[in-house]
Structures are given as structure tokens and as C-alpha cells.
Amino acid sequence: MLYNALGWLDLFGIAVFAASGALMAARSGQTLVTFAFFALVTGVGGGTVRDLLIDAPVFWVQDARVPVLCLAIALLVWLTPVKFWKPAAVDWFDAIGLAAYSVFGAAKALQLGIDPVPAAIMGVITASVGGVIRDLIAGEPSIIVRPEIYVTAAALSAFSFVLFAQTGMPGIIAALIAFAAGFALRAMAIVKGLSLPSYRGAEDSE
Template sequence: MDGPALPPLLDLAGTAVFALTGALLAARLRQSFVTVCFFALVTGVGGGTVRDLLIDVPAFWIRSEQVAPVVFAVALIAWFTPSRWWEGRLLEWADAAGLAAFAVLGTAKAMAYDVALLPAIVLGVVSGCVGGIIRDVLAGVPSILMRPELYVTAAALAASGCAILTMMGLPQGIAWSVSALAGFALRGAALVWRIELPAYSRDD
């Protein structure tokens, strides 16, 4: 099925940011270069692949001549740069950027294929979150999904903003930028101030 496509550079940028988080996590775990490449790939394309399968279109990276080289280049960057460059919370901030970007891109692509508003938002959340979840599961570290700090909520904000602003008729560039910045800001606030959703606490 052929259909509308998102600007390739935006998809590549989102893929690269998420791929970097996967490659850096594998490097931090002292894995081989092959494993670093694999983590970069599954993290970079995981969410978008699930989105495309649900929309019933070919996975966005299958027919692209750019995605695989970009993922490989990101893996090389993670492999050859000193580990001190990536110390601290840079991995989490890169993940926040990828989360917001992919949530917006996922929603925009779903709407371009005439998916209804609420399902399009859900697909945006899937696009933003699934790659990171796969990365964490493969690495054997606690998934971000299971932590109380805002993560899925930030993806939902970015996805909802994209859908609503687009429906209001705002230019795509403005709608996407505002929505991605909102999602990134919320995730950033959660990282800085440890903003969390209340956990289930009923004992009866």
C-alpha cells in the first residue's frame, strides 16, 4: 500500500536519536560492536515498525536507503567516542528527545493514512515508547515503562498536541514543533524534578 510519507529528514532524525540511546546503552554495558549495532537498530526502528504494522503499511525503514547507514553511523559514534562524553544523564535526555519526536511523527503518519483521531494518538504513543521498551528489555534493565516518573504521559502529550493542532488547521511545521517541544519539556521536567504519577495503593 502506497500513501503519504513524512519528510524523510524528520524520520531519519528521530531514528538517529533513538538509535543513539540504544547504542550508548549497549556500549555502557560493554557489549561487542555487533551488539551495539543491533541495539541501535531495534531501538531506532522498533516503535515506528510497530506503528506501520498496525497501520498495515510497509515498515518505514524497509524501503529506505538511508536508515540502515544512519543507524550504523550512530553505532560507530557510540563505539569510538570516549565513554566520559556520555556520562551523567545525557542518555536520558537523548531518549526524551527521541520520545517526543517519534510520538509526533507517529501521530502525523497515522493521520496521513486517515486513522481516526484517538487511534492516531495511541499510535503516536506506541511510536515514541516501544523502541525504548525493547531496548530496556533486551538489556535486562528495568523498563522505563515500569517507573513512576512521567514517560508515556510525555509521549501522550506530544501525540495529542500534534493531533489537536493539526485538526485545528495549523501549519504542520508549527503543530509538530510545538507538540514535540511540549512532550520534551514535560519529560525534561520529570527528569529534573522527579515528577511522578501516583501509584496504585489500595489494600482492600
């Protein structure tokens, strides 16, 4: 099955999202328990919501490697000197996880018989929700209500993968291209400060 073949991408996405959660805890000097909680919630949050929506067994409940990986990442960040991590590390780990999880989430939904457009949306949810929960718990402005390009990059990866998959392109190749596209867009947003235009209707009515 395609999403089983992409299992490496799933674990990769979980690992980097867990790292971004642990680094968020590091920013405010939290305890090891908080590191572990942030890593776990960020790593599995989006996939949990996806599985609940498509009526699939919640993946990390069925696979003990996932929570162990999240907790190991939290411990690694906890033991690493803070000077090792640059301030932008959260953004870059998040960008990698975003692209990886967008593709894997869409692939899993397709494999379970979800139609292409909802499957792509499941990819976006898989990639975005963990970061939203992390930001909410940390008291940070949620990434999805800031104008910078984030969900758009997830959508590019997810919809590209679904489109390529529907044309018969080999799944691994489709996954790599879609991952690269989403990561490149998010990377440009981080480096160049790219953002989407905000709604101007309220100003026009004044």
C-alpha cells in the first residue's frame, strides 16, 4: 500500500514536528515534562484529527514507536545546550514537518478510499493542526491567523501529491516532488517574509 511505503515520511514528519514542539517549550525554559507534552501534542495532533475524521484507528495508539519517538526527541532537545538551536529553528523544523505530513496525510486518506479533494484537505489538516495546538497551549499567536504563508504551503504539497497520484505517477516520485514544492514555498516565506494579502473590506467601508 502506498501510505505504508511512505512510512519513512510519516516518522520523519513526526520527528521534526516533535522537535518544533520541544523547542517551543525551550524558548520559555519549561520543565522536561512540558517538553515531552509539547513534543507529543505537536507530533501527533494533526494525524490524530485526520484519523478521527476519516474513521481510521488513531495511528499513534496503534504504533508505540510514535510516542517513543516524540519523547526521545523531547529528551534530546532538553539535553542539548540552548546555544545549539538558532531562534529560527522552530520555523525550519515546522517547514520540514509541514511538507512531509501534508503528503503523508493525503496519501493515507487516498489509500482508505477518500475522494481526491477531501484527501488533499486531510493532508492539510495533518500538517497544520499539531502546530495550531502547540501555539494555542504556548499562548503564541496561531500560525494560521498570521498572514505569512503556512497553510498555503501545506495545500501546495497535499494537492500536488493528489494530482500527481491521479495521473498515475509512481507514488514515491509524486511524494518527493510534492514535498519539495511545499517545503520550497514555506522556505521562501521564512527567508523572504512572504505573506498573503489581508482582507481590505473593512477599510474600504470606512
